[in-house]
Structure formats: C-alpha cells, structure tokens
Amino acid sequence: MKITTTKFASRIQNVSESKSVQLASVIAGLKAQGEEIISFNVGEPDFPTPKVIIEATKKALDEGDTRYALVPGQPFLREAIASKLIHDQKLSISAKNVFISNGSKQILYSLFQLLCNSNDEVIIPTPYWVSFPEAVKLAGANPVFVETNRGRLDADIIEKAITPRTKIIILNSPSNPSGLIYDCGEIKKVLAMAKENGIYIISDEAYEALVFESKQFLGPAGIADQGLERTLIVQSFSKTFCMTGFRIGYVAANEEIIAGLNKFQSHVCGNIPVFIQKGALAALENEDEIKRYMREEFTKRRDLAYSLCKEIFSDTPKPQGAFYLFPKIQDELILKFGSDEALALHILKEAKVALLPGSYFGVPGTLRVAFANSEENIKKGLSAIKDIL
Ligand SMILES: Cc1ncc(COP(=O)(O)O)c(C=O)c1O
Structure with a gap:
C-alpha cells in the first residue's frame, strides 16, 4: 500500500492537541488494562447529571424535538x-x-x-x-x-x-x-x-x-x-x-x-x-438547588484536599473557587525529578494517581490537582502521593 504523508494546513500545524485530553486517553488506556488509577487530572465533576435534566431531555426526545x-x-x-x-x-x-x-x-x-x-x-x-x-x-x-x-x-x-x-x-x-x-x-x-x-x-x-x-x-x-x-x-x-x-x-x-x-x-x-x-x-x-448541593459538596472536598495537599506541597494556595489546587513543587523535588512533567509521570507510575503538570498551564514548577473526585479518592490519592515522595 502506498503511504502518503499529508501536510496539514499551517494553522493546524501551529497548535498542539489539548494535553489534558491527550493524557485522559492515556489514562483510559491504563484503566482498560486493569490498572486502578485515581483521576485528579480531569476537570469534570464525578456526580451524575441531575435527574431533572435527564428527564427533561428524554421528554423532549419523546415529544419529537x-x-x-x-x-x-x-x-x-x-x-x-x-x-x-x-x-x-x-x-x-x-x-x-x-x-x-x-x-x-x-x-x-x-x-x-x-x-x-x-x-x-x-x-x-x-x-x-x-x-x-x-x-x-x-x-x-x-x-x-x-x-x-x-x-x-x-x-x-x-x-x-x-x-x-x-x-x-x-x-x-x-x-x-x-x-x-x-x-x-x-x-x-x-x-x-x-x-x-x-x-x-x-x-x-x-x-x-x-x-x-x-x-x-x-x-x-x-x-x-x-x-x-x-x-x-x-x-x-x-x-x-x-x-x-x-x-x-x-x-x-x-x-x-x-x-x-x-x-x-x-x-x-x-x-x-x-x-x-x-x-x-x-x-x-x-439552578438554586443544584448550585447549593455542588457548593456544599465541593467546599467539603476543597477543605479536605487543601489540608492534605499542604502536607505534601507546603506552598499550596487555598482555592476560592472551581475545583483545582495549584501547588508549587518544592525545589528539591524539581532537582530530583527534573521537571513538573517528570514528577507528574512519576506520580502516575508509582502512586497510580493522575494529575497535570503546571507547565501545561504556563507555569512550570507547579501541579494541577483536580478535586472533582470523591472524598474517599481524595484521601487515597493524596496519601499515595505522600507515600512515594
Ligand atoms: C475555564 C474553562 N472554560 C471552558 C471549559 C470548557 O467547557 P465546555 O465543556 O463548555 O466546553 C473548561 C473545561 O475544562 C474550562 O476549564
């Protein structure tokens, strides 16, 4: 078979694939092989879509919308x-x-x-x-x-x-x-x-x-x-x-x-x-009811994740919103592993926890930890990271 190499338009060559989406598919592959990975990498709440939303969508489909x-x-x-x-x-x-x-x-x-x-x-x-x-x-x-x-x-x-x-x-x-x-x-x-x-x-x-x-x-x-x-x-x-x-x-x-x-x-x-x-x-x-629930749940998770993360990375600002921690990695860890990307990979391999290097977000030397995960997983994941560092 003749193999051709397609030269994409320069506007496509100039952009990189979303690194977080890229990593998500690597992690999905590891999970498919039976690895248990705790995901602190995705910006997606782990709660199911509220029932009222599902019901309204189904009803609209049934009614021919x-x-x-x-x-x-x-x-x-x-x-x-x-x-x-x-x-x-x-x-x-x-x-x-x-x-x-x-x-x-x-x-x-x-x-x-x-x-x-x-x-x-x-x-x-x-x-x-x-x-x-x-x-x-x-x-x-x-x-x-x-x-x-x-x-x-x-x-x-x-x-x-x-x-x-x-x-x-x-x-x-x-x-x-x-x-x-x-x-x-x-x-x-x-x-x-x-x-x-x-x-x-x-x-x-x-x-x-x-x-x-x-x-x-x-x-x-x-x-x-x-x-x-x-x-x-x-x-x-x-x-x-x-x-x-x-x-x-x-x-x-x-x-x-x-x-x-x-x-x-x-x-x-x-x-x-x-x-x-x-x-x-x-x-x-x-909205009011859904928002109230989300805020209550995420406030608990924020408090838990923040206190545990600070034990590992002492320079962790307390999040005021969203569901991310953005700790600065200690200099000695950067010296030991070389970069935030290398440290994130080490954590993935050894602690079986997925998180994202801060360099993806324009700040090398930091990590992004999404706490859109259960309290149990927050405890498990952060203690696994603490154990291997
Ligand atoms: C700041 C910000 N804007 C937009 C989006 C994308 O949201 P949507 O699912 O509506 O495309 C995200 C998703 O992570 C986000 O973090």
Missing part, C-alpha cells in the same frame, strides 16, 4: 439565560444578547474566528486554561501571556501588554487552574483600559457557581459593564450542572457580536439540538 432549529438557540432558553444574568449580575440585557452553542470551548473558538485578524493579539493571564492559546492560534492571532502574582490579576501588568494590535483580554475567574478569584478592583481597572482602547474582554465564567466564600459571583459585566459594551460572558453548562457530555454553553454579548456569531454558526453546526436545550432549561429551572 429532534429537528433543525434556530441558529442562536431557542427563545425559551435564551430568555431563561437572560433572566438569570439580569438576576445574578444585575445586567441590563435581553434574550437578544444571548447566543447558544456547543459548549464554551466552541464558543471561544467562534469568538476568536469572529473578532481576530491574522497577527492580532489576545492577552491571556497565566496560569491559563490550556485551550485559550490554541483557540487564539487557530484564528491566526497571537496569544500574549502576562504574568500574575500566582494567579492574582494585576491590571498594571496587563496595561503594559496592550498594543495597537490587542483585540481581546481573556479573564477566567474563578480560574482553571489556580482556583483563585480575581480582585474586583483589578477587574474594574482592566475594564476601564478595555473601554479606552476599544478592546473586548472575554470573561470565561465556567466556574461561576463554585465560589466558596462569597454568595454570588460577579464578573466584569456585573462589576461595571451591565450593558455588555465591552464584555463577552462565556458560560458552560458542563461544570455546574454535570452536563459535560451534553456539549452546551452560551455567550452573552452586545447585539453586534450576536449577529456576527449567528452568521458564523449558521455555516458551522447550524444549531444546538433542541432536546439538549430543553435539558439545559431544566438545569436553570433547578
């Missing part, structure tokens, strides 16, 4: 999302400001395609979620990484990174992977810069429901951009509602952006299945 539908999403869901944002963050918006798509990953991809020309710049604070820079590169734009104080946003550093080519600043609070929440004052300053320089802020609020110390999360729009002049809120149903496999998320933005997305998505996936949207509506109708 299986046809092509409207590109930006069905009015019932767009209205419910607008009401949620008006209630939670006191925004002055309507359903016309809401656009539904296949998970927030695809929304981010679509937004960079919509807004960025070649060589435009997108500012990304480190540590960052792995898909941000790759989705930017897929649009031919350049990610510009800015330092933070171990995940604490610093508006002065962002200001220094702004150039005439800056199109977007990404904010992700609570942050994957740091678990920290950005300071309101710093967000306000970044918003003022965005307004002054005609820059958009993409606020990825995937972990909005998982805030441990405060009652209600406020993003940049809720803080000082209630009309969504410069802020694009990107949101996912995956984390709060344990709907990772449903693939549904949304963006709330000004109507100009929504019109652009409508044009783009009409040629990409067309629309999101209506039965999925009915499941998402049930999620929002039961």
